[in-house]
Amino acid sequence: MxxxxxxxxxxxxxxxDPDIVFLNHGSFGASPRAVLDHQTELRAIMESDPVNFIDGQGRELWAEAITRLSGFLNADPNGMAFVANATTGVNTVLSSLDIGIGDEVVVTDTTYQACRNAVDHHSSIKGFSVKVANIPIPLTSKHEAIDAVLSQVGNNTKLALIDTVSSPTGIRMPFEELVEILNGRGVDTLLDAAHGPGLIPLDISRLNAAFVTGNCHKWLCTPKGSAFLHARSDKLHIRPLVISHGATLPERLGPRFRLEFDWTGTVDPTAWMCIPFAIDHLGSLFxxxxxxxxxxxxxxxxxxxxxxxxxxxxxxxxxxxxxxxxxxxxxxxxxxxxxxxxxxxxxxxxxxxxxxxxxxxxxxxxxxxxxxxxxxxxxxxxxxxxxxxxxxx
Ligand SMILES: Cc1ncc(COP(=O)(O)O)c(C=O)c1O
CATH class of the missing domain: 3.90.1150.170 (Aspartate Aminotransferase, domain 1)
Incomplete structure (x- = not known):
């Protein structure tokens, strides 16, 4: 085909641009006209009464987007939060986790540089060590990648940052196998699914990774700035990078995870609210x-x-x-x-x-x-x- x-x-x-042969969807995605038009419509509604939108109708659209994205990825909506991009998702987990001196975090030598920088930054603040798995190139068998990661996992490993698909090489990592093996060894996985939704089938419940962050603005073609962070049910104590009203709101208004992640200060929420439209728009083509x-x-x-x-x-x-x-x-x-x-x-x-x-x-x-x-x-x-x-x- x-x-x-x-x-x-x-x-x-x-x-x-019809004069450009565009072969780089991978870097920043590209949104269809209809999705961008939908965002423009949402913005017009928001700007006709920003207070009513943000405190009222917008909350419903936000909740709908959480529900639809969770359905699309077979994820528990209670652990699904919106972030601006996968880099923020990675930083959120690293800053929130209780890891420090004596602990180890495993990355690979194909980890996206921005995320590697985040790991190194938090290592310098918190004192954990960083172990780097070397992925053989050219890669010809899953076991080479699995063995490379496992060779860096020891008794002190607390977290492994694993890509679904690597940025520099485009290699689809054997992430399902890795998450399962690491779970078995008591090591949490932070799955970097920047190249995830719309590129590969993702079943977050089945995968059972401690954390998954991913972009919708790449392969799902939503407007830029629409990404997610999913935390497993035993990890809902993680907190957003930005501490805001949710820290003190009473829990009768909702679980702390929701209260904190659903409001991290005033932003334009329309990119996330376009997720259901983008899923339907492209998904109905075939x-x-x-x-x-x-x-x-x-x-x-x-x-x-x-x-x-x-x-x-x-x-x-x-x-x-x-x-x-x-x-x-x-x-x-x-x-x-x-x-x-x-x-x-x-x-x-x-x-x-x-x-x-x-x-x-x-x-x-x-x-x-x-x-x-x-x-x-x-x-x-x-x-x-x-x-x-x-x-x-
Ligand atoms: C594997 C991987 N992780 C993270 C990112 C960061 O994505 P964003 O810039 O949307 O945070 C990218 C971007 O290309 C990526 O390829």
Missing amino acids: TSGGLELGLSELWQL EGGWDEIISRNHHMALAARSLIIDRVGLQPVCSEEFITSMAAFIIPGSPHHPDPDPLHELLYRAHGIQVPVQGWSNHAARYLRISSHLYNDLDQYRRLSEALIHELG
């Missing part, structure tokens, strides 16, 4: 709903990956079983990080292709990562292949 966005007219649903979207995007990424391997001869970072709707390749040469990679600049400026090429210092490597969403078409990856042949020779 390779029919893509251009062929089906699906790209018209987005407002992406008979198979979101499962079909995930499958279509996955097949497009696989087809694009094969094309690039065959035509350009780039080495992929992993075998096919780790591919979702993103796929990464090794670009010869040394990383330019944190400077922009010259290949990214060339592909964008000379070829009109928006695709990430990033140095990853931990691996002393450069990776190019493609993404596929409904608006993409195989022809766009053919253009990328031609451009890569031209630039890499």
Whole structure:
């Protein structure tokens, strides 16, 4: 199944610049026009009477969004909270957990740098040690990734920060197996599902991770600033990064978790309130709903990956079983990080292709990562292949 966005007219649903070949859904997502229009409508209602909206109708829309997102992810709504982004979710857990000197937190060498920075920051404040698991590249078996993580887990490990899908490599981690093994060893998992909802099937109740944070503004295509943090029922004592009214409100108004996480100061809540609309809008395009979207995007990424391997001869970072709707390749040469990679600049400026090429210092490597969403078409990856042949020779 390779029919893509251009062929089906699906790209018209987005407002992406038609002069740019946009192959980077992974970084910040992209919202369809209808979702953005819905947000504009909600904002108009809010601004017609901000007090009534925030203290009244908005509360219902907020609760509905919590319920719908929880249903979509099969999560317990009592442990579901909204945060602005996955980085905030990770920071929230790290700042709230009672971990300190003598304790260990495990990350991987593919942990998203912003989240790794958060771990290092809290390590310097709280005194816990950070253990880094090295994920072998190219990754060819689940066991290599599982063994790498477990090799860093010891008696003092309190928490492991595990990705659903890694940012620099696009590798789908064997997170279900890892959560189960770690739970068995009494180690809590903080699952970084920044690439989660709308990209891979996620069943949070079944997964049973202590904490899951994830973005809706990536693959679910909601407006930016809509993410969640889910805490398991035995972890509801965690507190938000921002302490506000909820700290002192009486519990007859609701559980402390709800009181604290549902109000962390005045914000524009409309991005979260668009979650139900985004689930329905894209989910109603195909008979198979979101499962079909995930499958279509996955097949497009696989087809694009094969094309690039065959035509350009780039080495992929992993075998096919780790591919979702993103796929990464090794670009010869040394990383330019944190400077922009010259290949990214060339592909964008000379070829009109928006695709990430990033140095990853931990691996002393450069990776190019493609993404596929409904608006993409195989022809766009053919253009990328031609451009890569031209630039890499
Ligand atoms: C694995 C991973 N974690 C966390 C993040 C951070 O997401 P946000 O910037 O929305 O907080 C990203 C962003 O790309 C990511 O890929």
